[in-house]
Amino acid sequence: MAKNVTLKDVARHAEVSYQTVSKVIRGQMQVTPEVRARIDAAIDALGYRPNSAAQSLRLQASHLLGYSWQQDRQNQISPILQQFQHSMVECAEDLGYHILLFPQRPNKDLYSTYAALVETRRVDGFILSSIEYDDPRLPIIDRLKVPAVCFGRSSEDMSLPYVDIDGRAGIAEAVRHLIAEGHQRIAILAWPETSRVGTERLNGYWDAMAGANLPVDAAWVIRGAGESDYGYVAASQLLALPHDRRPTAIVTLLDIIAVGVMRAIADQGLQVGRDVAVTGFDDMPAVHYIKPGVTTLRQPVWEVGQLVIDMLVGLLKGEPLAHQHVLLPPELIVRESSQREALAQPNQ
Amino acid sequence: MAKNVTLKDVARHAEVSYQTVSKVIRGQMQVTPEVRARIDAAIDALGYRPNSAAQSLRLQASHLLGYSWQQDRQNQISPILQQFQHSMVECAEDLGYHILLFPQRPNKDLYSTYAALVETRRVDGFILSSIEYDDPRLPIIDRLKVPAVCFGRSSEDMSLPYVDIDGRAGIAEAVRHLIAEGHQRIAILAWPETSRVGTERLNGYWDAMAGANLPVDAAWVIRGAGESDYGYVAASQLLALPHDRRPTAIVTLLDIIAVGVMRAIADQGLQVGRDVAVTGFDDMPAVHYIKPGVTTLRQPVWEVGQLVIDMLVGLLKGEPLAHQHVLLPPELIVRESSQREALAQPNQ
DNA sequence: TTGTATGCGTTATCAT
DNA sequence: ATGATAACGCATACAA
Numbered sequence: 001m002a003k004n005v006t007l008k009d010v011a012r013h014a015e016v017s018y019q020t021v022s023k024v025i026r027g028q029m030q031v032t033p034e035v036r037a038r039i040d041a042a043i044d045a046l047g048y049r050p051n052s053a054a055q056s057l058r059l060q061a062s063h064l065l066g067y068s069w070q071q072d073r074q075n076q077i078s079p080i081l082q083q084f085q086h087s088m089v090e091c092a093e094d095l096g097y098h099i100l101l102f103p104q105r106p107n108k109d110l111y112s113t114y115a116a117l118v119e120t121r122r123v124d125g126f127i128l129s130s131i132e133y134d135d136p137r138l139p140i141i142d143r144l145k146v147p148a149v150c151f152g153r154s155s156e157d158m159s160l161p162y163v164d165i166d167g168r169a170g171i172a173e174a175v176r177h178l179i180a181e182g183h184q185r186i187a188i189l190a191w192p193e194t195s196r197v198g199t200e201r202l203n204g205y206w207d208a209m210a211g212a213n214l215p216v217d218a219a220w221v222i223r224g225a226g227e228s229d230y231g232y233v234a235a236s237q238l239l240a241l242p243h244d245r246r247p248t249a250i251v252t253l254l255d256i257i258a259v260g261v262m263r264a265i266a267d268q269g270l271q272v273g274r275d276v277a278v279t280g281f282d283d284m285p286a287v288h289y290i291k292p293g294v295t296t297l298r299q300p301v302w303e304v305g306q307l308v309i310d311m312l313v314g315l316l317k318g319e320p321l322a323h324q325h326v327l328l329p330p331e332l333i334v335r336e337s338s339q340r341e342a343l344a345q346p347n348q
Numbered sequence: 349m350a351k352n353v354t355l356k357d358v359a360r361h362a363e364v365s366y367q368t369v370s371k372v373i374r375g376q377m378q379v380t381p382e383v384r385a386r387i388d389a390a391i392d393a394l395g396y397r398p399n400s401a402a403q404s405l406r407l408q409a410s411h412l413l414g415y416s417w418q419q420d421r422q423n424q425i426s427p428i429l430q431q432f433q434h435s436m437v438e439c440a441e442d443l444g445y446h447i448l449l450f451p452q453r454p455n456k457d458l459y460s461t462y463a464a465l466v467e468t469r470r471v472d473g474f475i476l477s478s479i480e481y482d483d484p485r486l487p488i489i490d491r492l493k494v495p496a497v498c499f500g501r502s503s504e505d506m507s508l509p510y511v512d513i514d515g516r517a518g519i520a521e522a523v524r525h526l527i528a529e530g531h532q533r534i535a536i537l538a539w540p541e542t543s544r545v546g547t548e549r550l551n552g553y554w555d556a557m558a559g560a561n562l563p564v565d566a567a568w569v570i571r572g573a574g575e576s577d578y579g580y581v582a583a584s585q586l587l588a589l590p591h592d593r594r595p596t597a598i599v600t601l602l603d604i605i606a607v608g609v610m611r612a613i614a615d616q617g618l619q620v621g622r623d624v625a626v627t628g629f630d631d632m633p634a635v636h637y638i639k640p641g642v643t644t645l646r647q648p649v650w651e652v653g654q655l656v657i658d659m660l661v662g663l664l665k666g667e668p669l670a671h672q673h674v675l676l677p678p679e680l681i682v683r684e685s686s687q688r689e690a691l692a693q694p695n696q
Numbered sequence: 697t698t699g700t701a702t703g704c705g706t707t708a709t710c711a712t
Numbered sequence: 713a714t715g716a717t718a719a720c721g722c723a724t725a726c727a728a
Binding site for chain 1: 352353395397398399400401402404405408410412419430433434437438441446447448449450451453464467468469470575576577608634637
Binding site: 004006007008018019022023026028050051053054055056057058059 | 705706707708
C-alpha cells in the first residue's frame with residue numbers, strides 16, 4: 001500500500017496553504033488561474049485523493065448505504081433482486097455513494113443489527129427490499145429515525161418512502177390481453193393471503209374480470225405456494241373441472257409456476273396456447289429456453305433501483321421528495337403461450 | 349437521527365477520563381470492578397457506540413472489503429456467486445468487517461475504479477471472483493499493492509492468494525462414477541479453450557478416462573458455449589454417431605446444459621439414465637424440479653466464501669497465510685440421470 | 697491504575 | 713485571496 005498523500009502534501013507541493021487547496025478542490029474559492037494550475041499539477045503529480053474516513057468524520061456522513069437482501073427457501077436470490085442490486089450499485093456510485101452489505105441472521109436480534117450500523121455511523125441510510133405485511137424491519141427503521149427507502153410496500157399508506165412494481169396493474173393487463181384473445185374462463189394461481197405481493201396481483205385479476213363483466217367461478221382462484229410443482233398440481237386440478245367450467249386460460253404469478261402449468265397442460269394431451277393459454281410473471285431468463293415461449297410481465301427493476309437510490313440520496317441531502325411513493329407498471333411481453341395462432345413447436 | 353454519544357459523554361457520566369473509557373472498552377486496561385461497573389453502566393445508559401469514521405481515521409483501516417461481481421450475458425448472477433456473496437457477508441461481519449459493493453462498468457477505466465477505492469482508503473482490500481485467463485484486474489491489484497484474495501484462479505501459479513473449486517477432481521469423480529456404472533463410451537460437452545474453468549474440468553475427464561485405460565473417440569469431446577441449447581445441439585450430434593461409437597454417457601459442465609442434453613435424449617426416443625447417462629455441475633436449485641433428477645457436482649461455495657474472507661482478514665492483520673492457495677473438491681450427488689436402475693419417471 | 701498530550705486528514709470559521 | 717485555529721471522535725505513547 002502506497003503512503004498517504006494528504007492535503008498538506010499537495011499544499012506544500014503547490015506552495016499554498018492546505019486550506020486553500022481544500023476549498024479550491026471543491027469550488028468554494030476563486031483563485032488566480034496560475035494558482036489553480038499549480039494546485040491541479042500538484043494533485044496530479046502526487047496522486048492525491050481525499051481520505052474518506054477523514055471526510056466522513058468531518059462531514060458526519062459515511063456516504064454508505066446499508067442493504068440486506070433476502071433469499072428464498074432454495075437459498076436463491078430472485079433475478080429481480082439481483083438486477084435491483086446491480087442497478088443500485090451503479091446509481092449509488094454516480095451519486096458518490098456505495099452500498100454496504102450486511103447479513104440478516106435468522107436468530108439474531110434484528111434491532112441490534114440495524115442499530116449497530118446506525119449508531120456507529122457506518123451507514124447514512126438503508127434500502128429495504130422484499131417488504132411484506134408486518135415487516136419487523138419497519139418499526140426498527142422508524143425507531144432509529146434513520147433515512148430509508150423501500151423496494152416494495154407493505155400497504156398503500158406506508159410511512160416509509162417506497163418504489164414498487166404495480167403488480168395489480170400488470171396482472172390486470174395480462175388478463176385483459178387474454179380476454180382480447182377471446183378467453184372468458186380465466187383462472188389464476190395466486191399466493192397465500194399472507195403474501196402482500198400476491199394479494200396485490202390477485203386484485204388485478206378481479207379488476208380485469210370485473211371490468212369485462214366476466215363471471216368468476218370460485219374454483220378458478222387457487223391459492224398456494226411453491227414453484228413449478230405448485231403450477232403442475234394446481235393446473236391439473238383446474239383441467240379436471242367439467243368442460244363448461246374448465247378455464248381456457250391460466251394466469252400465474254411467476255414464470256416458474258407457469259412452466260409447471262404448461263407441463264400439466266401437455267400431460268393432458270392439450271396444447272399450450274391453442275387449447276389453454278398461460279401467462280407468467282418476471283420474464284425470468286431461466287425460462288427463456290422453454291418452448292413455447294411464456295407470455296409474461298417484465299418488471300422495470302433497473303428503474304426501481306435507480307429511483308430508490310435517487311430518493312434515498314435526496315433524503316440524505318435534506319431535499320424534499322418529489323414523490324413519497326412511486327408505482328411502476330410492469331410491461332406485458334406476449335409470447336406463444338397465450339396465443340392461439342402461434343406456430344406449433346415440436347419439443348416441449 | 350439521535351445525537352452522537354461520544355467517549356467523552358460516557359466518561360463524564362462515569363466520572364473518569366475518556367481515555368480510560370477507551371482503554372477499558374477494549375480490554376487494554378485493568379480497573380477496579382467498581383469503576384468498570386460505572387463505565388459499563390454509562391455505556392448502557394447513553395447507548396454508546398464507537399464512531400466508525402473516527403476509528404477508521406485513527407486506525408488507518410476502514411474495515412471494509414471491496415467486492416464487485418460479474419453477471420453473465422443474461423444479466424444473471426450464477427447461484428454459485430449468490431451463495432458466495434452471502435457467505436462472505438456473514439463471515440466478514442463475524443470478523444468485524446463489511447462488504448462494500450462497487451460497479452464494474454464495461455466502458456470505464458478499470459484501474460481508476462480500483463484506485464479510487466484504495467487511494468481514498470475506502471476499502472482495506474478486495475475480493476475478486478470469476479477470474480479468467482489474462483484477467484485485467486490482476487495487474488491492477490498488483491500495481492496498487494492492495495491485499496486481495498480471489499475466488500478462482502487464472503493459473504496454478506498465480507501470485508494472488510486464492511480459493512477455488514477443484515473442478516478437475518470433480519469431473520474426474522463424475523466420470524469414475526459413470527465408469528463404475530458400467531459406461532465405457534463417455535462423451536463430454538466442454539467449453540471453449542478460452543475458459544480456464546472449462547479447461548480445468550476437461551482435464552478431469554482426461555484424468556479419469558486415462559486412469560481407467562478407456563480410449564477416447566475424438567468425436568466425444570465437444571467444445572461449445574451456451575446453456576440448454578448448447579446441450580441439446582451437441583447431444584443430438586453425439587447421438588447421431590454410429591452405434592458402436594455412440595456414447596452411453598454424456599458429461600456436461602453445467603446443470604442447465606445437462607437439461608438440454610436430456611431433452612435431446614428424450615427426443616431421440618431414448619431414456620435418460622437407462623439408455624444414456626447424463627451428469628451436470630453446480631446442483632442448481634433451478635433444475636431441482638427436472639425429472640429425472642440430474643446427477644451433479646455440488647460446489648462447497650459456502651466454505652469458499654468463509655475461507656476467502658478469513659484469508660483476506662488474516663492478510664490485513666499481517667498474519668502469514670497458512671495456505672496461499674486452497675483447492676476445495678466438489679461433492680458428487682448421484683441422482684437418476686446417471687443410474688440405469690432408477691425408477692422410471694412418467695413426465696419429462 | 698489514571699490522566700495528559702498529540703495526531704489521524706479533513707472541513708469550516710474566522711481573522712488578515 | 714489567503715492562512716491560522718479549531719473541531720470531528722478516537723487511540724496511544726507517555727507522564728503522573
